[in-house]
Amino acid sequence: MPSIPAVPPVASKNQRGDTLTTPRARPDDYLPVLMFHSIGRGAGPEFRRWQVDPGLFQEQIEALVAAGYRLVGMSAALDDPADRTVGVTFDDAYQDFVEAAGILRSAGCGATVYAPTRYVGAEASWLAGPDTGLSIMDWSELAEVAAAGIEVGSHGHTHLEMDVLRAGRQRAEVALSRRILQTRLGQPVRSFCYPHGYNSAATRAAVRDAGFDSACEVGFGLHRRDGDRFAIRRLIVTNDTRPEDMEHLVRFGQGVPDTALRRAARIPWRLYRRAKFYTAVGK
Numbered sequence: 001m002p003s004i005p006a007v008p009p010v011a012s013k014n015q016r017g018d019t020l021t022t023p024r025a026r027p028d029d030y031l032p033v034l035m036f037h038s039i040g041r042g043a044g045p046e047f048r049r050w051q052v053d054p055g056l057f058q059e060q061i062e063a064l065v066a067a068g069y070r071l072v073g074m075s076a077a078l079d080d081p082a083d084r085t086v087g088v089t090f091d092d093a094y095q096d097f098v099e100a101a102g103i104l105r106s107a108g109c110g111a112t113v114y115a116p117t118r119y120v121g122a123e124a125s126w127l128a129g130p131d132t133g134l135s136i137m138d139w140s141e142l143a144e145v146a147a148a149g150i151e152v153g154s155h156g157h158t159h160l161e162m163d164v165l166r167a168g169r170q171r172a173e174v175a176l177s178r179r180i181l182q183t184r185l186g187q188p189v190r191s192f193c194y195p196h197g198y199n200s201a202a203t204r205a206a207v208r209d210a211g212f213d214s215a216c217e218v219g220f221g222l223h224r225r226d227g228d229r230f231a232i233r234r235l236i237v238t239n240d241t242r243p244e245d246m247e248h249l250v251r252f253g254q255g256v257p258d259t260a261l262r263r264a265a266r267i268p269w270r271l272y273r274r275a276k277f278y279t280a281v282g283k
């Protein structure tokens with residue numbers, strides 16, 4: 001049973017000033033999932049928004065813990081429908097996650113970190129400008145955080161926009177990344193995260209058939225617990241998310257409803273990206 005009363009429909013503002021008017025069901029109908037990338041300093045202007053200073057990160061986490069939330073990895077969050085559970089996820093497995101894992105551990109929190117297997121121990125060359133030099137954890141660092149209770153999931157093999165790839169290529173990317181992670185870490189790998197968030201029905205089928213049991217997109221919203229486990233919406237936490245706004249974020253979301261209009265707009269955008277990708281690779 002929920003331990004806090006049902007939340008009435010709200011018309012409030014998030015930190016960007018967007019008005020939130022989405023009616024809320026009971027709090028435990030939703031699973032808030034936080035999305036982080038890098039926890040560090042010194043990113044270039046294009047990536048700066050996605051890099052949270054470690055001191056701020058600690059305060060963001062501690063604000064939720066102090067408010068009575070339980071912060072856990074993706075599989076643990078899906079397995080445990082308890083109220084006030086929050087999933088915590090990190091895309092790309094940057095090397096600075098080793099420090100973030102220490103902060104999480106000190107606060108008694110878990111998380112899932114999603115690794116793109118081809119880039120393990122290498123640099124994030126898909127990023128632009130100076131950020132291409134950001135390092136991805138190597139296998140010993142991934143094994144170290146896994147041993148400390150962090151869930152390691154897959155972020156694909158080559159960090160490509162999956163939904164523009166032909167179905168066979170999508171299946172190969174997904175299955176290869178899972179096989180490599182399971183072999184190197186010696187444990188089952190349950191969670192997937194779509195690179196850049198992009199996914200289609202074929203992508204979701206590929207991930208399910210490869211043996212994963214959940215997958216995250218971006219979504220800018222709260223995941224409904226009775227919704228699609230292969231299209232889990234997340235809340236973006238950036239370097240300008242104030243600790244005092246964290247509870248509002250996990251209760252009310254980011255105020256971008258997943259409307260039919262938004263979903264329909266994804267199709268022409270995908271066709272454009274697909275044409276661009278296959279022109280670039282010459283196939």
Ligand SMILES: [Zn+2]
Pocket residue numbers: 091092155159195196
């Ligand atoms: Zn990524």
